[in-house]
Amino acid sequence: MSTGKIIESGFRILPIQILVVVLLFGLHLLGLVDVLPALIIAAVIGIAFFWMDRRYRIVVNRLTDALKTARSTQRNLAPLRAKIAEGIDAPLLLIDPLRKVLDANRPARTLFGNNLIGRDVSLYVRHPDILEALGKVMQGAPIARLEASLTGAVERIFSISVSRVDNSRHASDSDGESTEPAFYVVISMHDITKMRVAERMRADFVANASHELRTPLSSVIGFIETMNGPAKGDEAAQERFLGIMEEESRRMVRLIDDLLSLSRIELDKHVQPKSSVPLEPILKGVAASLEPTVQKRHMAINILVPDSLEPVQGDADQIHQMLQNLTSNALKYAYEGSTVTLSAQPVDRIPESGQRGIAISITDHGPGIPPEHLPRLTERFYRVDAARSRKLGGTGLGLAIVKHIVSRHRGHLDIRSILGKGTTVTISLPIYQGPREPEDHP
């Protein structure tokens, strides 16, 4: 406290200045120095010190200010702490021993409504497990943890801790006049919905994959039993059965291939491929490899690529696989005899990443996809029409693979569809940036 006072009063004239002037005057009196030079030296030194003194005072003032803020900060720590609580991205509730809400931070107010302060907590938090934990803590338990899912427009799962904070001010007031409660209870909630949903999805995936593999397998086993039993010796039937069995086995192989490539792509989804890939040869290659389907359904593939198209940055095999999946989908679902158009053109900005890129569009004329299915198309094993997909030999993984390849390439996938007219799938991939030069290149 006293240091502050001295600094605030300031050094108007430094003692050292007076000392120098006195010293020079003393020397002059002793006859060692002449009057004029002595006065000039004294003046110069005086001005120098005066200048230094001003700078010194600026420093001192700054120090004083800092000290002042520090002291006021100490005084205002409580509101600052409240601000921290306000900014924490997890609902927090402060409750008194009568179960009244004393304070709630912003996420808590968003979750439970704005007017909960001052009212009974169970008006807003009504999950029995949370209230039970609260009861335990009220009766003296230091902390209770639980997990609860809250009903709302969307279900949210929280990991919740209910902890007791003893009030020291209550204890120190020995006269019994204290109006402060003996303790507070803090409920803090941590949203773990994403984690739980991911777990659920993983479990679903295993179940789905097994189911998808089982279906063709049980049909194969069925035919083997028939051929060993009732159809024994019936060559015509056996030939037909073998055909079906082959088709089913191939479906299983396709499915396993797709599962493997999906897991491979997922494995290095954080490693962006770096090589330069010209698109035109890939588009032509895709069209050539799908020639049998094109002919079978009397369709045509039209490739529209501008003359000087820059290469994209990526992995040629994966880009080929992705375009092949999409084009073969288009060929499968478009009207018979229609044309599928593959086009590529540069775009200034890929949505989300904002990079310059090339947009590749696959447009078909077909029945289109109902809008309610569009957001879920890239889910594994999601099918708009399960029976039709199976008939056409789909694995239910094609678009999931496309989505993962696109995201590994830091690209963008967009599916637009008009019922009765057709579907356009657009993939934007970043333009090749040239080889990355090492920093210490000679």
Next chain:
Amino acid sequence: MTDIHTIKSYDDELDQLRAILSEMAGLAEMQLANAVTALMARDIELAEKAIASDKKIDLLEQRAEEKAIEVIARRAPLADDLRELVATIKISNALERIGDYSKNIAKRTTVLVNTLPIRQISVLPEMAQEAQRMITDVLDAFIQRDSTRAIDVWTRDERIDLLYDSLFRELLTYMMEKPQIITACTHLLFIAKNIERAGDQATNIAEIAYYVIEGRPMKDARPKRDDTAFARASKDEQSHPDQQDSAS
């Protein structure tokens, strides 16, 4: 809140009553969720937990009623206040009834676990979730004095009814295909009906809440819908009273 009383403790007492209702609603929601989860997962322990928790709701209903009567006796409230207190008793009855439905579901589950598993019926959890949401929202509407939300809950009951209709048809086809599962399917039908009734109780609460907040019955303010939907709703309404009487 518009009704600020000169005596602060009166508001406190009303809030305490509302807190009991809120707690009941939480228990009822959880009990319904547990009962249906137990059914889907064939989990007897959870079903028994759901059956046991009904006692807590009954106890709270008693407490709410006693408290309301005590306030009425002591304060002799008039107009708005009396209406609110009567509504509290009615709502607590409705919530207790929802608890009974869940208990019934859980009891049927303990029987169903011993029968052959039927195909996964995903409509049931969906119905239950919708009913849970309705219970939460209607209590929020009542506590936060939000009459539009009450109307919103009221209109959502139609969704549960539609789900119930579709499940009814689905189970009927199963039963025709396989007569051995008729017993199990009948239990499932009753379970679905129970959830549907829980939804009806939530709409009842919505009507009570609306009446308390606005001071007039909801019938005058119901949203205008297209004729078919309205015809369906009014048809359902007529069939509600006898369902509630026969339910236990």
